[in-house]
Amino acid sequence: MIHHDINYYKNFDSIANEVLELLAHTIKVNTFVLTVFEQSQSFIVKSFNRKANLIKTGDTIPFNEVLCNLVVENKMEPVVINDIKNSTLTCNHPILDRIKNGCYMGAPIKNEDKIIGTLCAFDLKPYEFKEYDVVLISSLASLISQTVNIENGIIRDSLTGLYNRNYIYNYFEYNKDEIYNEMSLLYIDLDNFKYFNDTFGHDFGDSVIKRTAECLLKSSPDNSYVARIGGDEFVILLRTEDRIKSTKQTAELLLKQLSSMPIQVGGKEHLISASMGISVYPVHGDDMVTLLKKADHSMYVAKEGKKHIEYYPT
Helix, strand or coil: CCCHHHHCCCCCHHHHHHHHCCCCCHHCCCCEEEEEEECCCEEEEEECCCCCCCCCCCCCEEEECCCCHHHCCCCCCCEEECHHHHHCCCCCCHHCCCCCEEEEEEEEEECEEEEEEEEEEECCCCCCCCCHHHHHHHHHHHHHHHHHHHHHHHHHHCCCCECCHHHHHCHHHHCCCCCCEEEEEEEECCCCHHHHHHHHHHHHHHHHHHHHHHHHHHCCCCCCEEEEEEEEEEEEEEEEEHHHHHHHHHHHHHHHHCCCCEEEEEEEEECEEEEEEEECCCCCCCCCCCCHHHHHHHHHHHCCCCEEEEEEEE
16 A cells, blocks of 8 residues: 555655655666565656666566565665676576676665565666665665655554545545546444443454454455544545445445454454445535535434434435
8 A cells, every 4th residue: 555655645755856866876876766565566666767767667567576575585684786697696586587787785665664665776787885875775765764654644544554534634635636526425433332442441442443444444345445534433435437336335235244243352252333424525515524524414313223324315
């Protein structure tokens, strides 16, 4: 998701450009790249090529075919290869099927304790990287890592990893370049969550929230946005061509999946349920505040019956 979320980071673009320019000013190789990893792919988020366009912004390369995989294998330490052809690290690497020789230096970009990408220097000819070069790229990779962590916290919920209230409220601003068709907003509130939280403690409450988040992600269509906007309240933005049929099917599936998800505590299984209110863009409003307010109103109506779905009237 980092690859997708970078589009919503407000300060990432300018910092990434400055980092690559500083590297290019100091280290005299041809190419500098910033990558992120996702689903066995390496995405080139930013690139700087001095002369030859060896690697371009927007390129996607299988992870096992790039030298960045050596950084992951090396854990938290940078990788320095002055001569790719004659290095023991790369003698059997697939990169040699595409290039005759070169040099590579890469440092990890981390989100908490997980390596999510790399900051790299690369060329098609050997180059003697200096100790200062290694310190510089490591420091700048740390700066990128801190930027990612800060920006990620602005749009993601720390407990569940879902999008958060800030992202949902600014959804149209974040996606202003997209063409909007009809979209359904599903407002979900767990039934009797306060009882579980007060009876079994906040750790149990947190486990319910996390299990709910996993269930919603698993059961929601790929083109939807799942968010936790506070407490036990969740929102799903559902974009689909066949809105009426798809919304009904998705809403019913979500409540079914949630109600069949057992939570164990004290050797006993407990089942949870949820109530859902639904509003529609642009029928019920063309801004997120209005859509959330109407979906929230419908959710409270649904609460009267519990484990129920209520559509805002047209």
